[in-house]
Amino acid sequence: MQGKCGLFFTSYRGEAQIFQSGFQKLMVGLFVLVLLAAPAVLNVHLTSIMNLIFISVIGAVSLNLLTGICGQISLGHGAFIGVGAYAAGQCTLHGVPFPLAILTAGLITAMVGMVFGVPSLRLKGIYLAIATLAAQLVLEYVFLHGGALTGGSNGLLLDPPQILGFSFDTEARMFYLLLFFAVASLLMVSNLMRTKYGRAFVSIRDFYLSAEIVGVNLFRYKLAAFGLSSFLAGVAGGLWAHYTGYISAEQFNIGLSISYLAMIIIGGLGSVIGSVFGAVFIVILPEVLNAVANGVGNYFPDIAQHIVALREGVFGLVLILFLIFEPEGLAHRWRLIKAYWKLYPFAH
């Protein structure tokens, strides 16, 4: 316990900390330690779910940077992840070491993202969404007809990641690699929020006219948002490619873009921890549905098949319920829960 009433700082540096109280730092540290110990306790299947969650976290936080923090709606995120996947895949197939391949994939995706971010100069809201949808469709076409570059309809077969001869070919090894990248990307975006770029992004989202009057160069910062978000999407794509070992055009379709949008809506637009909640929720939802279907199937054999068929319906229903009852997402609900316990018994 701090012994202080509330949180106060005596310097700007203190106020700008990402983890502001000792308690918060302790909790985050404990959480990371638990995660580090997790593969020893979880079976391979659960470890693989955690790996999928880590990749989704990176993708979700990058989309949240673009849509939640900077306010630029993007329907092309799935395609950008695909660009990163193919770029990283081609790099490793040509002998580039894995960390450099991921970095290159991120940079290439950032450039592609900035190209498709150019319409943001003139378009806002739903019109920008349609322009990014065009990006999604164009890139999907490129993936399918890329010839030798993308493997065309056959896709690319890739080896597991290798760093200095150490091969990450089991779920547990990939767990640590992906944990590292997930933590790094979350810290990167959290840090971004307290820099000039982050403040500019938020001001553009809140009201672009005022931002422009105050001196924020709209086009430059919007392009930067597209670039940074696509960089992280490229990293997520590169990791996904090496995790599954096979990439094809079908994996990066509009369904993936929608799934990431669902993650940030359910998690909470504009918050880093919301991206994590959203990613966990969307990745775990089909597993829970399967478990329910299998469990119910023991008592009512026929119902199981119908429940499983309702999956898409459940996905849409969950999204709508969240928008009605929890429009600010799970991050808001988490803050309320924390506040309740902090203020206990004076919560209202």
Next chain:
Amino acid sequence: MRVGRIITAVSIVLLAGLMLLGCGGEDKKSAETSKQETGPIRVGGLIDLSGPTSSVGVPYSQGLVDGVKYVNQSGGINGREVSFDLQDTAYNVQQGLSLYKKMVNTDKVVCIQGYGSAVTEALIRNVAKDKVPNFSASYSAHLTDPKKAPYNFFIAADYSTQLRAALKYFHSNWKEERAPKVAFIYPDHPYGLAPIKGGKAYAKELGYEIVGEANVSLKAIDATTELLPLKDAAPDFCWIGGTTPSTSVILKSAKNIGLNTVFYTNIWGTDENLVKLAGDDANGSYSNQAAAVYGADVPGMKAIEKITDGKPQMTHYMRGFVSVLVMAEGMKRALANGPITGETIKTSLETLRDFDPMGLAPLISYFPDDHRPNMAVFIYTIKDGKLTFVKEEILDRRADWLGH
């Protein structure tokens, strides 16, 4: 704040170090192929029971389930029962991967009955690493090359072989002097694109004149705009590489614009539903099939009619049934030589030579360097609303055709 910085630096180094070394001392948790000596032989099923392909996935899965039932009723694998765990992949690669990992690591299956291209191809590396044979319903040619996909099998001729068989059949029936004209209609989708290159090369080899191509999406509801240019080209023979809904759309649109040609569909483009969807327009079209139609006069049909109480089933059901029969044969041979593991099943399958799946499909042989089951394709036509057998077209097992 110095303390904070030191702690941050130490934790980053620790994390990075753990990332690199952390699992060094751990055992590799890749699945051990189960070496059960007794007890049921576990097989996993990864089928699209929901989603856009569920209309063929559900009958296919029914064929698998009934195939397992038949194998168990006929004494199992030398007395051991086959236990089949059917799961829905819902046309989602992530879902398929996650279910696969659970089946192989937690449930310790020795063999997988797979389904669509997306999940099957995503699993190529995994099944090779975990040494679990995967019988897919995706008949892509590159799955037949053991150098790329050592643990993938399927029981029908691959899509490229089917297209080549169709070209050969039509060419052998071509009576006129001039070169026959062929056009290709396919969706802009890996499934549609896969056989086209090989098909065009073989068409040129046989002496066809390729007069046109058209892209009709799998979800199309009207194909008139795409087909009009083909009408001017007047092909004698038109290949459709879609699925049943898109095929029926193409047949109906062709009738509307007066495109008179012989249509030839591939295996997923024609089934009993095509007659219901396209009606009269389906009459006169040809198709590739890999399994007998319900009610055909073959030994296996008696067993199927008994299990299904005489209720007609689709050709997809038949193929699922055959897939299980072939898998069971591999398991029997493996068990005769020692314990059943994924690896022994694979090597036993590669000893199959002209295995006859009770007459339901052409003879099947696998080789260690060639996983093409056969080069035989059943040619069917639709006459008076019924699938009617025409010929079994057999091609040479050419080495230059392996894998594409």
